[in-house]
Structures are given as C-alpha cells and as structure tokens.
Amino acid sequence: xxxxxxxxxxxxxxxxxxxxxxxxxxxxxxxxxxxxxxxxxxxxxxxxxxxxxxxxxxxxxxxxxxxxxxxxxxxxxxxxxxxxxxxxxxxxxxxxxxxxxxxxxxxxxxxxxxxxxxxxxxxxxxxxxxxxxxxxxxxxxxxxxxxxxxxxxxxxxxxxxxxxxxxxxxxxxxxxxxxxxxxxxxxxxxxxxxxxxxxxxxxxxxxxxxxxxxxxxxxxxxxxxxxxxxxxxxxxxxxxxxxxxxxxxxxxxxxxxxxxxxxxxxxxxxxxxxxxxxxxxxxxxxxxxxxxxxxxxxxxxxxxxxxxxxxxxxxxxxxxxxxxxxxxxxxxxxxxxxxxxxxxxxxxxxxxxxxxxxxxxxxxxxxxxxxxxxxxxxxxxxxxxxxxxxxxxxxxxxxxxx
Numbered sequence: 575x576x577x578x579x580x581x582x583x584x585x586x587x588x589x590x591x592x593x594x595x596x597x598x599x600x601x602x603x604x605x606x607x608x609x610x611x612x613x614x615x616x617x618x619x620x621x622x623x624x625x626x627x628x629x630x631x632x633x634x635x636x637x638x639x640x641x642x643x644x645x646x647x648x649x650x651x652x653x654x655x656x657x658x659x660x661x662x663x664x665x666x667x668x669x670x671x672x673x674x675x676x677x678x679x680x681x682x683x684x685x686x687x688x689x690x691x692x693x694x695x696x697x698x699x700x701x702x703x704x705x706x707x708x709x710x711x712x713x714x715x716x717x718x719x720x721x722x723x724x725x726x727x728x729x730x731x732x733x734x735x736x737x738x739x740x741x742x743x744x745x746x747x748x749x750x751x752x753x754x755x756x757x758x759x760x761x762x763x764x765x766x767x768x769x770x771x772x773x774x775x776x777x778x779x780x781x782x783x784x785x786x787x788x789x790x791x792x793x794x795x796x797x798x799x800x801x802x803x804x805x806x807x808x809x810x811x812x813x814x815x816x817x818x819x820x821x822x823x824x825x826x827x828x829x830x831x832x833x834x835x836x837x838x839x840x841x842x843x844x845x846x847x848x849x850x851x852x853x854x855x856x857x858x859x860x861x862x863x864x865x866x867x868x869x870x871x872x873x874x875x876x877x878x879x880x881x882x883x884x885x886x887x888x889x890x891x892x893x894x895x896x897x898x899x900x901x902x903x904x905x906x907x908x909x910x911x912x913x914x915x916x917x918x919x920x921x922x923x924x925x926x927x928x929x930x931x932x933x934x935x936x937x938x939x940x941x942x943x944x945x946x947x948x949x950x951x952x953x954x955x956x957x958x959x960x961x962x963x964x965x966x967x968x969x970x971x972x973x974x975x976x
Contacts, residue, residue, distance in 0.1 A: 591665035599669025606789035654897035660835040667839025672789030683750035690809040705746035707737035718761035724753035743793025775800030786944035830910035831892040837917035837949040885913040904966040911959035914950035
C-alpha cells in the first residue's frame with residue numbers, strides 16, 4: 575500500500591531541501607541565469623544535503639536505486655533512493671531547476687549507474703558525479719537509433735562517435751555513454767559505458783546556449799578512439815535480442831520519475847508565488863467558497879492545483895514502485911508525460927495571469943516558465959512517452975507501433 579504523506583524518516587531531509595531552495599537557490603538564481611556557463615561555486619557546500627538523503631536510508635548508497643524485481647512481501651515495503659530523490663528534487667526545484675541539475679554527484683548518469691551497475695561498479699562509481707550521454711546528431715528521442723560505436727579490443731572497448739545535449743557534460747566526473755557494440759544487431763546491441771573525465775579521446779567540443787536551465791552546463795562531446803576498460807561496461811556484455819536493450823532502458827524507469835519530480839517542483843513554485851502576488855492585489859483564493867461563485871482567475875488556480883496534484887501523485891507512485899521492486903516502466907512514462915506537460919502549462923499560465931508582473935525579470939516567474947520547457951523534452955519528449963505508454967497498454971513492439 576502506498577501512503578501519500580512524506581515518510582517520517584525523510585521529513586527532515588525534505589525540509590532541508592526546501593530551505594536550500596528558498597534561502598540558497600532563489601537568491602542566486604537570477605545571477606546564474608544571466609551568467610550562463612559560470613560554475614555556481616555556492617553549491618559545493620550544499621552537495622552534502624543530497625548525499626545526506628542517500629546516507630540516511632537504511633539500505634543507503636546509490637545502489638539502493640536498483641529495481642528489486644519480484645519483491646512481494648508487503649512487510650518489507652520501503653522508501654529508498656528513488657522516493658528520496660523524487661521528494662528532495664521536487665523541493666530543490668522550487669528554487670531553481672538549473673542549479674538542481676548542477677548539484678555535484680547528482681547527475682542523471684548516477685541514475686544509470688544505480689539502475690544497472692554491479693556491486694563492484696557501484697563501489698567504484700557510486701560517489702562520482704556522472705552525466706548521461708544518449709542524444710546524437712540525427713538521433714533525438716529515438717534512443718534505439720544510437721550510432722556511437724564501442725568495439726571490443728582485448729580487455730577494453732574503443733568508443734567512437736558524438737554526443738550532444740549532455741547535461742553537466744563538462745562539469746561531471748564521468749559520463750555514462752550509450753553506444754552500440756554491433757550496429758547490425760540494432761537496439762539489442764546498445765550498452766552503456768562509464769567514461770571518466772580526462773580519458774584520452776573524449777573531448778568536450780561545445781557548450782550550448784539555451785532558453786532555460788542556464789545554470790546547468792549542456793555539452794557536446796566527441797569520442798575519437800576513446801579506450802575504456804571492459805569493467806566500465808554497465809550490466810552484462812551479452813547481446814540478447816530479447817533483453818539486450820532492457821538494461822539501458824531500466825535507466826529511464828529510474829530517471830523519468832526524477833524529471834517528473836523536477837517538473838512538480840517548478841510548477842509548485844509558480845502557483846505558490848502567483849497566489850502570493852494575487853493576495854497582495856487583494857485577490858485571495860478562498861477554498862471555503864464554492865468554485866462556481868468565484869472569478870475566472872480563481873477557477874484557473876483551482877484547475878492548476880488539481881493538475882499539479884495529479885502529476886505529483888503519479889510521480890510518487892512511479893518512484894515507490896521502483897523502490898519496492900515492481901516493474902514501473904509504464905508508470906515512469908506516465909508520470910513524466912503528465913508532469914512535464916503540466917509544469918509547462920502551469921508556469922506559462924501563471925505568467926499570463928499576472929501580466930507584466932509575471933513577464934518581467936522583477937519576478938522569477940518568467941524564468942520558471944523558461945526552465946519548465948526542458949522538463950517536457952529531455953528524458954523523452956511528450957510524444958515519445960505517449961508512444962511508450964501505448965505500446966505497453968496494447969502489448970505492441972516498437973516495430974509494430976511506430
């Protein structure tokens with residue numbers, strides 16, 4: 575059974591994340607929005623907050639994020655790293671999405687490591703800050719179309735290719751690179767490799783200028799005869815036509831609820847601030863008054879809050895299932911699709927409702943609206959999520975339903 579209140583053991587950590595959002599992120603948010611590509615040095619001391627969220631868990635560490643397939647004993651229901659990350663990031667993103675994405679040791683690649691790494695790899699890479707490199711020129715949301723190659727050479731793999739839009743690609747300690755070990759075998763041959771910063775043959779070639787999340791670096795990375803030890807391949811080396819892609823796709827089962835939580839956070843911030851500003855103008859949201867007797871403006875607030883709550887509950891469900899060993903692929907996509915769209919709709923509507931106040935840089939509302947768009951795009955666009963959900967519901971393969 576899923577309990578919807580914040581678990582008691584996580585309340586202090588969630589409160590710490592909220593305090594960080596309000597008193598650390600928001601005061602420097604505009605500074606790093608204007609100074610794109612400058613590293614937010616203020617964050618170094620606060621990385622310990624997210625580390626503390628992991629360490630506070632009974633089974634602690636990055637590896638606790640692995641799906642525990644087949645665990646059915648309800649007496650052992652737990653809230654692990656997935657729930658902790660979701661609740662913590664939702665609070666941090668009330669402050670700033672870009673700053674949350676550039677917290678040391680909390681990269682999207684860390685979720686990939688948690689999803690498929692073995693115990694030895696978890697010990698080596700668990701405390702590193704890992705970015706994730708999937709997207710390529712000409713290969714966006716279709717992850718199965720990856721063309722970057724990894725050719726086995728003795729005890730190493732040699733990686734060649736180019737990755738773009740790598741979040742934290744310049745700052746991270748390592749990059750989890752998706753590459754094919756045999757282009758003729760299709761998606762079954764795609765594996766993920768941990769390539770540590772400074773490895774010969776890996777080069778950051780460009781930093782993107784973006785609409786939002788400017789505090790977070792977004793890099794293009796080239797791999798030219800980049801030699802990586804076999805031990806850095808996450809999961810099994812075996813290429814299995816039935817299960818070959820499942821290991822890397824399990825990464826998305828962990829990361830999509832995380833992105834959904836970020837969307838919940840920025841949408842929550844926008845509604846909270848909108849209500850504060852409306853109250854200053856003498857427009858108070860009275861929940862005791864029947865909705866039909868209120869104004870169109872209050873009706874919009876009610877609608878946004880209902881949509882936000884639906885997104886929040888879907889996100890919690892997906893994270894809870896991951897922590898408790900239940901396959902959550904469809905729920906992860908549902909939460910990401912719902913929360914990404916809702917966050918974009920809410921942040922833009924808040925700007926609209928407040929007019930010039932919402933549109934100008936005097937308020938963070940316009941920044942939150944810009945930041946929210948990426949949450950509907952990365953980790954799979956809205957259209958890709960809907961396609962994944964349809965395939966699961968109809969029991970169709972990717973070749974049968976395109």
